[in-house]
Amino acid sequence: MFTPCIDVDEDEEENDQIVSLGYPSGFQTEGDCTVSRIAGGCPEDVVHPRCPHCHEMMLLVAQIYAPVDEINHRHLLIFGCNFPTCHLLTSWVVIRVETPIIQQQVVVSPPPTSKSIFDTSLWVQGSNNDLEDLLNLRDLNLSKKSKKKKKNKITSRALTVDLEVDGEPLPTVDVNGIAHVDALMRRYREQELESAEIVSGGGKEDEEKGSHAQYFQSRMERMPEQCLRYAYNGFPLWPCEPFDFKVPPCSCGLNRVFESQLVPGILWQLEFKCKLEIFMDWSSVFIYSCPASCNSSCTEYALAISPIK
Ligand SMILES: [Zn+2]
Ligand SMILES: [Zn+2]
Numbered sequence: 001m002f003t004p005c006i007d008v009d010e011d012e013e014e015n016d017q018i019v020s021l022g023y024p025s026g027f028q029t030e031g032d033c034t035v036s037r038i039a040g041g042c043p044e045d046v047v048h049p050r051c052p053h054c055h056e057m058m059l060l061v062a063q064i065y066a067p068v069d070e071i072n073h074r075h076l077l078i079f080g081c082n083f084p085t086c087h088l089l090t091s092w093v094v095i096r097v098e099t100p101i102i103q104q105q106v107v108v109s110p111p112p113t114s115k116s117i118f119d120t121s122l123w124v125q126g127s128n129n130d131l132e133d134l135l136n137l138r139d140l141n142l143s144k145k146s147k148k149k150k151k152n153k154i155t156s157r158a159l160t161v162d163l164e165v166d167g168e169p170l171p172t173v174d175v176n177g178i179a180h181v182d183a184l185m186r187r188y189r190e191q192e193l194e195s196a197e198i199v200s201g202g203g204k205e206d207e208e209k210g211s212h213a214q215y216f217q218s219r220m221e222r223m224p225e226q227c228l229r230y231a232y233n234g235f236p237l238w239p240c241e242p243f244d245f246k247v248p249p250c251s252c253g254l255n256r257v258f259e260s261q262l263v264p265g266i267l268w269q270l271e272f273k274c275k276l277e278i279f280m281d282w283s284s285v286f287i288y289s290c291p292a293s294c295n296s297s298c299t300e301y302a303l304a305i306s307p308i309k
Helices: 121-128 130-148 178-199 211-222 265-273
Strands: 020-024 036-038 059-065 072-080 092-100 161-167 228-230 257-262 284-289 299-305
Touching: 020 265, 036 265, 059 228, 059 257, 059 265, 072 257, 072 284, 072 299, 092 284
Parallel strands: none
Antiparallel strands: 020 161, 020 228, 036 059, 036 161, 059 072, 072 092, 092 299, 228 257, 257 284, 284 299
């Protein structure tokens, strides 16, 4: 579970932004809605989005479980277009789903199970359809491809990958490298603050090309298996020189805040663990969401960043 409870103090060292990382847990749970996952099926009560550009079914890339209170489950479903003809970086849809947490009732004859989770009947229904959705998506992929060229066949059924959550590890101390890493961190911190200004309209030109990619890489190396980063109301980790973009406000009028970031480790998992043929390519996907998790809209904003060259 990702917990959105972080106060970001810009006077502190850059490294003090508390970031949680999602990484493959190595095991798979069935129907537990409190687990974040890679891939999966669209819940029954959510309309599976189609790409706004090619109008094909989008791939559910990740499901992030991040409740903001004790009343509702809260998921971010992150869909991206996977078709090779549709490399537009804006082919992303984020749907926020909140469902009431139903407290466990007293059961007279408890079933013989060791599982103890919330009643997630709604979500479980979705989970039961996971495989069907994925197979439909796979069939769609295959039928589309067979019209063009026969490519690698998907040899096994698509799977999901459960994510475990942990704080980002501190950098390992390297007698030779620590000074360099410190310098990179300082420079990155300055640029990160500048990028925050860029988003809000200000900012200066960044002359240190490459430093972002290097620093990004050093943060990936702290936990190479990381698939997503979570820092609610924090900052994204830029894999490249920050550029100007505007996050549209939520329909309730509030400015969306940064919440999470998909990193390239997820592409590897989709392809080799979930057995999906992946055509999408990016270095990061930034997710911004309504700070009030309001009811006036259930969609949030995602921006994909080009692959690092
Ligand atoms: Zn598309
Ligand atoms: Zn809102």
